[in-house]
Amino acid sequence: MAAISAPLPETKSAREQSLFLFFWLRFIKHRMALIGGTVTLLIVLLVVLAPLVSPHDPMTQDLLHRFQPPSAAHWMGTDDLGRDMFARVLYGGRISLSVGLFAMTIAILLGSTIGLVAGYYGGWVDSLLMRMTETFMSIPRLFVLIAMGMFLRTLDLPFLQAGSFLPISIVIGALSWMGTARLVRASTLELREREFVLATRALGGSDARILFRRIFPNIASPIIVSATLGLAGAIISESGLSYLGFGVQLPTPTWGNMLSNTQSQMTTAPWTAVFPGLMIFIIVIAINYLGDGLRDALDPRHAMKK
């Protein structure tokens, strides 16, 4: 109630600010989303500040102290080469989160461009792009990701360092844009015939102006939501691929490949299999709750159904 009776700021962005306030108030009502956002932020901070947080180096081997259970010195124990698990989890997080972020950005850029163009221009451009989207949707995703991983493992590019996360991010991004493209196309189709778009066109506004100044701001919220959920999906995809050995290659740690040879150590050192996976689970569920809350805040129609 206090927020409503408070006087509006008298700046020129008063309308924008109150709109933001409106979304913010809806968002913080969603308790789980708030917790999800906080946890995500916390993990990102921990991972970015890894050298300050962890006293150990992720690559230093200590063969005398292999398979140490979690203790005060090694919070998450040590692995098969005596490396500190906590440090590896933090540094692995850097790679896992980078892959997720990078793959998601590619997917969103591809998806929204294709969706915008298809929806706005219509006709044969639309049919061609939608056929393409359908084709990509009919590809067995995990199988093709593995085939691409097999391709990338043998690929030897001079400008790529060993264990680079770029190729795998591109592959994941290139196979996850279809949902966004369909979503953006549907919204664009609807907006194209609205009065404010027609008015811009009648006033002689260029296609670029209509697309970026009129249509894009109106489809920003579904794009933000699908970007958030796409980030979670990309992190899962990377960890799965790296677990199977087709993603980022060891010794560079990621949350996925840290799990890949733990199955043989399960009887002696189960903690090696627990912590990296726990991190994936926590960050993915946190991001998913965040996305859920964003959707409720930005799309009132969806929130009403709940």
Added chain:
Amino acid sequence: MCPFLPQGGGGTRILHVKYFQRRVFAIRPQERLPPANPLMLIYFTRRILQSVFTLLVISMILYGLISSVPGGFMSAYTERADFTPEDLARIRAKFGLDDPIPVRYAKWLVSMLQGDMGSSFTTKRPVMEEIADRLPNTLLLMGLMMVCTLLVAIPLGILSAVKQYTWFDHIATTAAFAGQSLPVFWFGLLLIIVFAVTLKGGDGRPLLPGSGMYTLGEPFSLWDRIRHLILPVSMLTFVSAAEYMRYLRSSMLDVIHEDYVRTARAKGLRENLVIYKHALRNAIIPLVTLIALDLPALFGGALFTETIFAWPGIGRLYFTAALKTDYPLVMAILMIESALIIGSSLLVDFLYATLDPRIRLS
């Protein structure tokens, strides 16, 4: 304007509206969409032709991708010192690797269309036999998973929607949310740690077996097979029931607030009848399509589950084939799975057109 409606102004207009409303309610869905609707026939002929074309494009993309893996299959031979360049050339010629990729694709396509998928590079057995060997195992695992998923997800989804915002609903939706965020392979590892490593049965052996389809050296017994199925099936069920349950809950909530459900209540029908006869019938349509979309997984299996639990199914076959760059096997599995995915989306369109009379064909 309908010619058989009474025309005129003023007083007749009310009659007009009433007549129209009654007419709409009198039309039954079947009358609006007869089975031999010519529009539908044209629509599906077009969809089928499109699907065939899509499959062809996919086969080109995948073939191009798989056959341009540098080194790839030949690296197993080039790394060996005792192979002379002449030997390598003979091997290349034997597997037909000398032709340019479009020529190889054309040859492959022709033999594919004749039902010949070639032989595996590594085992030298026909690809069809390799797949046929593994298929029953995958079908057993995935079929059982599908049944368990529906048995868990349908009651939970309905109850969760009917008791919206109660503690039951909160627990069920939170568990489903967790299930959807869970990395499957890690969940499998945890299940193994708990049930196949830590917990012991009465005889001091692990409570449940953590890998394989049967105990080595023991004759086949149904109980042994079931014990081996428990962990992989429950892992798969948890993850996919989470998705189904959330789906059914939200479509149930959509339907429950519709006017016709309120009408059914107002008529004094028992609550069970309202929920199971009136609401569920419509709420389940989206779920049916979801099931149809998941049918290809019956073949493709669960790659992670099969890898972790050493279950000899199609997913694991694909994984090992990819590790050994066994092109014919990889291509065959990819193509069968793509064809199944395309087929299932055709099936979904067909189901929607027949199950939901409100659908309009354009």
